[in-house]
Amino acid sequence: MDMQVAKKKLGLKERYAVMTRGLDWTPSYQKMEDIYPYMAYEGIKIHDWDKWEDPFRLTMDAYWKYQSEKERKLYSVLDAYIQSNGHLNVTDARYLNTVKLFVSGISPLEYVAHRGFAHAGRQFPGPGPRVACLMQSLDEIRHAQTQIHAVSNYNKYYNGMHDFHHAHDRVWFLSVPKSFFDDAITAGPFEFMVAIGFSFEYVLTNLLFVPFVSGAAYNGDMGTMTFGFSAQSDEARHMTLGLEVIKFILQQDPANVPIVQRWIDKWTWRGYRVLTLVAMMMDYMLPKRTMSWKEAWEVYFEQNGGALFKDLARYGITIPKCTEHIALEKDHLSHQAWSTFYNYAAATNFHTWMPDADEMEWLSAKYPESYDKYYRPRMEFWREEAAKGNRFYNKTLPMLCQTCQIPLVFTEPGDPTKICYREVDYKEDKYHFCSDHCKKIFEDEPEKYVQAWLPVHQIYQGNCFPEGTDPTVEGFDPLAAVIKYYHLEFGRDNLDFEGSEDQKNFAEWRGQATKNA
Amino acid sequence: MSNVFIALQTNEDTRQIIEAIVQDNPHAVVNEQPAMVKIDAEGKLVVRRETIEELIGRSYDLQELQVNLITMSGNLDQTDDEMILYWNA
Numbered sequence: 001m002d003m004q005v006a007k008k009k010l011g012l013k014e015r016y017a018v019m020t021r022g023l024d025w026t027p028s029y030q031k032m033e034d035i036y037p038y039m040a041y042e043g044i045k046i047h048d049w050d051k052w053e054d055p056f057r058l059t060m061d062a063y064w065k066y067q068s069e070k071e072r073k074l075y076s077v078l079d080a081y082i083q084s085n086g087h088l089n090v091t092d093a094r095y096l097n098t099v100k101l102f103v104s105g106i107s108p109l110e111y112v113a114h115r116g117f118a119h120a121g122r123q124f125p126g127p128g129p130r131v132a133c134l135m136q137s138l139d140e141i142r143h144a145q146t147q148i149h150a151v152s153n154y155n156k157y158y159n160g161m162h163d164f165h166h167a168h169d170r171v172w173f174l175s176v177p178k179s180f181f182d183d184a185i186t187a188g189p190f191e192f193m194v195a196i197g198f199s200f201e202y203v204l205t206n207l208l209f210v211p212f213v214s215g216a217a218y219n220g221d222m223g224t225m226t227f228g229f230s231a232q233s234d235e236a237r238h239m240t241l242g243l244e245v246i247k248f249i250l251q252q253d254p255a256n257v258p259i260v261q262r263w264i265d266k267w268t269w270r271g272y273r274v275l276t277l278v279a280m281m282m283d284y285m286l287p288k289r290t291m292s293w294k295e296a297w298e299v300y301f302e303q304n305g306g307a308l309f310k311d312l313a314r315y316g317i318t319i320p321k322c323t324e325h326i327a328l329e330k331d332h333l334s335h336q337a338w339s340t341f342y343n344y345a346a347a348t349n350f351h352t353w354m355p356d357a358d359e360m361e362w363l364s365a366k367y368p369e370s371y372d373k374y375y376r377p378r379m380e381f382w383r384e385e386a387a388k389g390n391r392f393y394n395k396t397l398p399m400l401c402q403t404c405q406i407p408l409v410f411t412e413p414g415d416p417t418k419i420c421y422r423e424v425d426y427k428e429d430k431y432h433f434c435s436d437h438c439k440k441i442f443e444d445e446p447e448k449y450v451q452a453w454l455p456v457h458q459i460y461q462g463n464c465f466p467e468g469t470d471p472t473v474e475g476f477d478p479l480a481a482v483i484k485y486y487h488l489e490f491g492r493d494n495l496d497f498e499g500s501e502d503q504k505n506f507a508e509w510r511g512q513a514t515k516n517a
Numbered sequence: 518m519s520n521v522f523i524a525l526q527t528n529e530d531t532r533q534i535i536e537a538i539v540q541d542n543p544h545a546v547v548n549e550q551p552a553m554v555k556i557d558a559e560g561k562l563v564v565r566r567e568t569i570e571e572l573i574g575r576s577y578d579l580q581e582l583q584v585n586l587i588t589m590s591g592n593l594d595q596t597d598d599e600m601i602l603y604w605n606a
Contacts, residue, residue, distance in 0.1 A: 012580075012597045055593040058580065066583045073584070206588050210524070210553075213587075217552035225552060229526050229587060236586040240593050247592075290551055304590045307519030311592070311604050 016057035021050060023127040038123045042188040044260075045253035049126025052248050055240055063135050067142070070230050074146055077226040082153050088513045089220040091287040093506035094497050096158050097350040098285045099151055099224060102212065104164040104349055105177045105277055107147040110231075114140035116185040116192055123189040129248075132241050136197075139234040143227075150227040157509075158502050160349040160494075163487040167349050170464065171486050172455035173277075173341075175405045179452060180274045184267075186448070190249065191263050197242035199267035203308070205235050206300040207275055211293075215286045243308075250315040257316045262444070269322040269437040273404040276337045283334035283363065284355060292366035294330045302327075322437045328413040331370040335363075339375070340409045342382065343394035346479060349488055351497035354383040374416050391496055395479055397456045402431040402449055403438035407456075410434050426450065518560035521591030521602040524553050531585050537568040553587050562591070564600040 010018065027035060090096065114137050121133025155161040168174050184195040213228030249256050279293035309319040345352040355363060360379065363371045385392060398407035412420045422433040426446050433439040442449045458464050462471055465481040483490050492501055525531040535554055539545055545558040556562065569577045579600050591602035
């Protein structure tokens with residue numbers, strides 16, 4: 001009989017097995033350790049790479065299909081947003097400063113993540129993790145590109161974004177996110193996976209993307225909301241990869257447990273310090289707030305991260321010790337960070353301001369333990385001074401933490417009236433730290449962190465002025481020279497929001513959008 | 518037992534998916550936030566292809582969920598028929 005029987009399609013599990021297993025061969029004339037040179041030195045032992053499994057069981061053919069769908073959705077929304085002058089629908093022009101922070105602080109990290117996963121994928125001898133790393137590497141470059149495309153529309157109208165990548169590599173506070181990722185990609189491939197795949201993507205990414213994206217949605221920024229959600233749809237896969245990485249490494253050999261624990265401790269703290277920028281964005285920069293930083297930390301770290309570490313306990317992994325310190329800081333972090341940026345607003349690529357009376361009420365309600373007692377008085381004072389024409393700009397460069405590169409502005413855990421300050425002597429030099437955790441990270445790997453490019457040191461050494469600058473001439477203004485080196489325009493890209501060109505333009509354009517000029 | 522969760526974009530694709538999840542997981546709690554819906558469930562959450570298909574009236578591939586997914590928490594296991602999120606402890 002010559003009857004055509006419809007061939008049954010492979011199920012998801014079989015399809016995943018066919019597409020991610022048996023793709024390798026055993027080398028005959030090259031040694032494995034020459035082909036995969038970074039597999040041994042971190043001390044991680046892997047016995048069976050095939051035990052690795054992506055629980056989404058996503059294969060490349062399905063990957064392209066869903067990614068192209070996401071791209072089509074994203075760009076049609078972006079077109080509509082741009083065509084309808086959507087930028088004039090944001091709550092108020094102060095909101096745009098979150099976009100500046102995002103494109104100069106976060107988007108360049110997406111690109112570095114792309115490189116990092118491409119590198120890690122190349123180094124792993126197992127095809128399962130290699131396929132997963134390849135997908136994530138492609139996701140990350142997509143995120144960088146879509147974010148730049150979405151934000152380029154804002155750049156046509158507003159200041160501070162015009163040379164975001166140049167800024168990312170130079171501006172003092174942007175060295176915080178930059179050095180975080182540089183630290184990760186210069187680690188070995190296993191540490192990179194634990195650092196970014198697990199600690200950042202699984203434990204902390206919800207605190208980065210969900211507040212930014214729902215903040216954008218709440219503040220009428222459809223462009224950011226759309227690229228954010230598009231990126232976030234990939235993050236769910238990255239989180240799954242991160243969790244699988246950890247479980248896989250821990251299951252492979254008990255000797256891996258203490259190494260992984262040290263990395264989790266280190267990278268949870270490193271990532272948390274970077275999230276300082278998110279904390280102040282949530283509490284101070286969004287004209288309409290979604291939730292406070294403290295609430296977000298409680299939902300996404302204390303509840304969700306708590307569940308995660310309870311689950312990992314059976315491997316012998318414990319919740320990082322630094323979380324006790326973080327719990328003490330959650331009432332203070334955003335207020336201390338925003339005060340710092342308010343001080344140093346002459347040297348930033350975005351504007352700062354003091355909260356108005358209603359916003360202070362919101363802060364008091366969200367931070368009943370700390371805001372009125374410690375932060376409201378100084379903010380009211382600054383607001384009054386600004387009203388009298390004495391807007392204060394701090395022009396003295398701060399001392400930086402050698403590890404996280406944040407100025408030493410945080411207070412002692414448990415005592416919000418005293419600056420936390422630690423130091424270490426190493427090979428005849430003195431190094432400064434914001435906390436016991438950053439100090440410990442340095443002490444574990446001093447030869448790595450002595451190489452840190454600290455913006456303040458670099459400015460004092462004369463490395464952050466435009467070429468040909470002569471700092472010895474009379475009346476030399478170092479801040480003005482540094483701003484030029486950052487490719488920022490003094491009085492336009494920096495200083496207070498009040499009186500800024502952004503403020504003026506936005507008011508005028510919004511007026512034109514609602515009236516016949 | 519800790520909570521697992523899944524968060525989806527608020528849109529016309531996810532309206533029935535959320536309905537399906539609620540049908541299959543009576544212990545789930547739906548939490549509507551700006552532009553997203555977060556569904557928390559103690560211990561375990563199951564997304565079933567068949568229930569979604571009944572509600573949307575067409576065949577559905579669970580991997581389509583990727584397009585509207587925002588975030589999730591818990592160990593994951595996905596097959597052609599189900600996507601399961603769970604904690605072991």
